[in-house]
Amino acid sequence: MEKKARQFGYTITRDRQIDYDANKHDISKIVAAAEPSLNLCISCGTCSATCSAALFTDFSLRHVILLLRRGETSGLAKEVAKCMLCGKCQLVCPRNVSTRNLIIQISKAVIPAQL
Amino acid sequence: MPKHVIVIGAGPAGLETSANLAKLGIAVTLVEKEESTGGHVKQWHALFPALLPGTEALDAIRKGMPENVRVQNKTTVTGIEAVNNYFTVSGHNGWQEKADAIVFATGFQLFDARRKEEYGYGIYENVITSADLEEMFATGKSLVNRHGNKPERIGFVHCVGSRDEKVNNLHCSKVCCITAVKQAIEVKQMLPEAEVFCFYMDLRMFGRHYEELYKEAQEKYNIQFIRGRLSESAEDQDGNIVLKVEDTLLGKPLRIKAGLLVLMVGMEPLAGTKSLADKLGLTKVPDGFIQPADEVLQSNFTELPGVFVAGACSGPKSVSDTLADARSAALAVAGFLKL
Numbered sequence: 001m002e003k004k005a006r007q008f009g010y011t012i013t014r015d016r017q018i019d020y021d022a023n024k025h026d027i028s029k030i031v032a033a034a035e036p037s038l039n040l041c042i043s044c045g046t047c048s049a050t051c052s053a054a055l056f057t058d059f060s061l062r063h064v065i066l067l068l069r070r071g072e073t074s075g076l077a078k079e080v081a082k083c084m085l086c087g088k089c090q091l092v093c094p095r096n097v098s099t100r101n102l103i104i105q106i107s108k109a110v111i112p113a114q115l
Numbered sequence: 116m117p118k119h120v121i122v123i124g125a126g127p128a129g130l131e132t133s134a135n136l137a138k139l140g141i142a143v144t145l146v147e148k149e150e151s152t153g154g155h156v157k158q159w160h161a162l163f164p165a166l167l168p169g170t171e172a173l174d175a176i177r178k179g180m181p182e183n184v185r186v187q188n189k190t191t192v193t194g195i196e197a198v199n200n201y202f203t204v205s206g207h208n209g210w211q212e213k214a215d216a217i218v219f220a221t222g223f224q225l226f227d228a229r230r231k232e233e234y235g236y237g238i239y240e241n242v243i244t245s246a247d248l249e250e251m252f253a254t255g256k257s258l259v260n261r262h263g264n265k266p267e268r269i270g271f272v273h274c275v276g277s278r279d280e281k282v283n284n285l286h287c288s289k290v291c292c293i294t295a296v297k298q299a300i301e302v303k304q305m306l307p308e309a310e311v312f313c314f315y316m317d318l319r320m321f322g323r324h325y326e327e328l329y330k331e332a333q334e335k336y337n338i339q340f341i342r343g344r345l346s347e348s349a350e351d352q353d354g355n356i357v358l359k360v361e362d363t364l365l366g367k368p369l370r371i372k373a374g375l376l377v378l379m380v381g382m383e384p385l386a387g388t389k390s391l392a393d394k395l396g397l398t399k400v401p402d403g404f405i406q407p408a409d410e411v412l413q414s415n416f417t418e419l420p421g422v423f424v425a426g427a428c429s430g431p432k433s434v435s436d437t438l439a440d441a442r443s444a445a446l447a448v449a450g451f452l453k454l
Contacts, residue, residue: 045362045363048361049343054361096280
């Protein structure tokens with residue numbers, strides 16, 4: 001489709017809206033069942049501020065949690081792979097989210113073949 | 116026999132409750148652990164949103180205090196007991212009195228910022244608390260950091276000791292957001308050249324004229340608001356404080372230096388309130404704040420007849436909320452005593 005459009009001198013710009021209704025929400029349900037503290041996140045960003053991986057990559061647990069909650073799960077496997085599981089985020093979280101287990105559970109849910 | 120009520124704590128809540136009870140013809144003993152009345156407001160330079168001086172507020176509250184209020188100062192209440200249809204209250208110094216009803220107006224304690232060790236209070240000289248800053252304002256001296264320099268940049272950290280389960284305080288302290296905005300404006304008035312940043316999770320500008328003060332902070336004083344919670348601070352060679360936050364709205368970690376860092380310390384339940392409540396047999400003190408019989412309909416009653424609450428001992432309150440709550444408590448007590 002894009003190739004054909006280019007032949008005619010057009011490009012196709014994809015819709016960048018979050019299509020909440022079309023998105024699949026089963027992964028967030030699986031993760032929430034395995035680690036219920038997922039639901040406690042208030043997006044304060046303390047985890048991302050203290051994150052060692054975030055200094056050199058664009059990894060952000062706050063962002064990952066939001067993607068998960070909105071059903072934007074296609075890129076999650078790549079995201080969670082950036083985490084080194086050091087656990088600093090768990091020390092600073094004001095809502096006591098079990099962040100390390102959360103990452104492990106997201107990994108399990110999105111890359112079942114690897115674990 | 117005229118009815119007698121003991122009010123515990125002579126901050127704004129205790130003073131206002133006592134004055135209103137006395138006006139209704141009730142004899143009041145107002146017990147205060149310190150030498151003078153006024154509570155935390157004694158140390159507070161100015162109150163939001165209109166910058167009413169703390170001393171002026173207290174003078175107004177104390178003015179015209181009826182004669183049937185007796186202040187029992189320098190007395191820490193250590194014993195409290197329900198006997199038949201009256202209460203016996205005793206202090207550490209041997210003072211003891213009976214009353215037909217008691218009002219808890221024990222207030223709160225400020226969060227000890229040293230418990231958030233990663234923020235550096237008590238470790239780095241240029242990390243202070245909102246209460247320290249208020250004291251600096253009260254002295255009327257020019258604002259300098261602990262190295263004697265005018266800070267070029269000042270940071271305010273919201274929610275220190277509030278909304279933080281790592282220090283066992285889930286609650287919002289209500290007043291710190293607007294206090295940060297107020298103090299940021301006062302700092303800019305003293306140091307117009309300085310840059311001022313507020314680091315917040317949510318700005319809770321729920322009160323009358325709070326949003327207006329927030330807008331004024333942006334419009335008139337160019338105060339910057341960054342949505343991110345401080346993870347840790349460090350000190351550089353020059354004594355500046357280096358902050359690590361995530362700018363959550365940009366989605367990037369942010370490093371920023373400040374010459375002075377102000378921690379907005381929240382309200383905690385006063386440690387002594389819980390032990391007194393336990394002595395009386397109050398069971399609903401879930402987090403150290405006394406839970407009223409019903410938070411909507413009976414906010415000044417407790418589960419025990421004759422025991423009432425006024426002010427911040429039942430949860431964080433501003434001074435204006437506290438005064439309204441105190442007047443309401445006085446009416447609740449009068450109703451109980453069938454006056």
